[in-house]
Amino acid sequence: MAHIIFLHGASSSGKSTIAKDLQQHIEKPFWHISIDHLRDAGVLPSGRFKSGEFRWADARKPFFNGFHRSLRAYADAGNNLILEHILDTEGWLEELVDLLAEHDVFFAAVHCPLEILVQREAARGDRPAGSAKKDFETIHVGKRYDIELQSEDGTDTNVERLLAAWRTRSRSSSFAESKFA
Template sequence: MAQVIFLHGASSSGKSTITKTLQERIEKPFWHISIDHLRDAGVLPSARFRNGDFHWADSRAAFFQGFHASLKAYADAGNNLILEHILDTDGWLETLSELLSNHDVFFVALHCPLELLIQRETARGDRPVGSAKRDYETIHIGKRYDIELHSTDGVDVNVERLLCAWRSGSRSSSFVVSTAGFTK
C-alpha cells in the first residue's frame, strides 16, 4: 500500500510551497505530483491551446482521466505521493477515491483568504483571471478532510501540523468514508 498526501486548495493557495518543504522533511521518499509539472514540462501543447489551434474544452476530460489513472498507476507500483490538485469538477472526488482505494490517502485542505489568492493569482500571471475566486467559493464544499490548514499560518507551522497529523495514522476524510457511508 502506497501513502498519498493529497493537498487540496484553491489555485495560488500555497500548495506547491508546502509540498516542497514537506518533501524535504518527511521521513520517506515521496514523489511530488502536480498538473503544473506536466504543463511546465511541455507535455501539453500549451501554446497551441493559447493561440486557438486546439480547444482546451475538447481535451480537458481526457487529460484529467489520464492524469487520475496515472496517480493510481504510480501508487499501485508502490510509490508514495504528495499530490497537489484541485477537485473542481463533479465526480473527481469519487473517481479518485475509487482509484486510490487500496492506498492510505491523507486528505489535506489548504485555505487561503480570498484577497491573498487574488493577489497571488495576479502576481503569477499564469492562471486564468478569476480561477482563484471560483475555487475559493466552491472546491471545499462537501469535502471531509483529515486536517485543514491555513496558508496565513506559514509554511513551517503548516508542515509540522501536517506531519504530526499524518504520522498519527488517524484517517477520517472523504477518502476513507465510502459513498455508502461505511468506513473502508
C-alpha cells in the same frame, strides 16, 4: 499500499510551497506531483491551446482522466505521493476515492484568504482571471479532510502540523469513509 498526501486548495493557495517543504522533511521518499509539473515540463501543447489551434475544452476531460489514472498506477507500483490538485469538477472526488481505495490517502485542505488568492493569481499570470475566487467559493464544499491548513500560518507551521497528523495514521476524510462503507 502506498501513502498519498493529497493537498487540496484553491489555485495559488500555497499547495506547491507546502509540498516542496513537506518532501524535504518527511521520513520516507515521496514524489511531488501536480498538473503544474506536467504543464511546465511541456507535456501539453500549451502554446497551441493559447493560439486557438487546439481547444482545451476538447482535451481537458481525457487529460484529467489520464492524470487521475496515472496517480493510481504510480501508487500501485509502490510510489508514495504528495499530490496537489484542485477538485473543481463534479465527480472527481468520487473518481479518485475509487481509484485510490487500496492506498493510504491523507486528505489535507489548504485554505487561503481570498484577498491573497487574488493577489497571487494576478502576480502569477498563468491562471484565468477569477479562477482563484471561483475555487475559493466552491472547492471545499462537501469535502471532509484529515486536516485543514491555513496558508497564513506559514509553511513551517503547516508542514509540522501536517506531519504530526499524518503520523497518527488516523483518517476521517472523504477518502477514509470509503474504506468503512
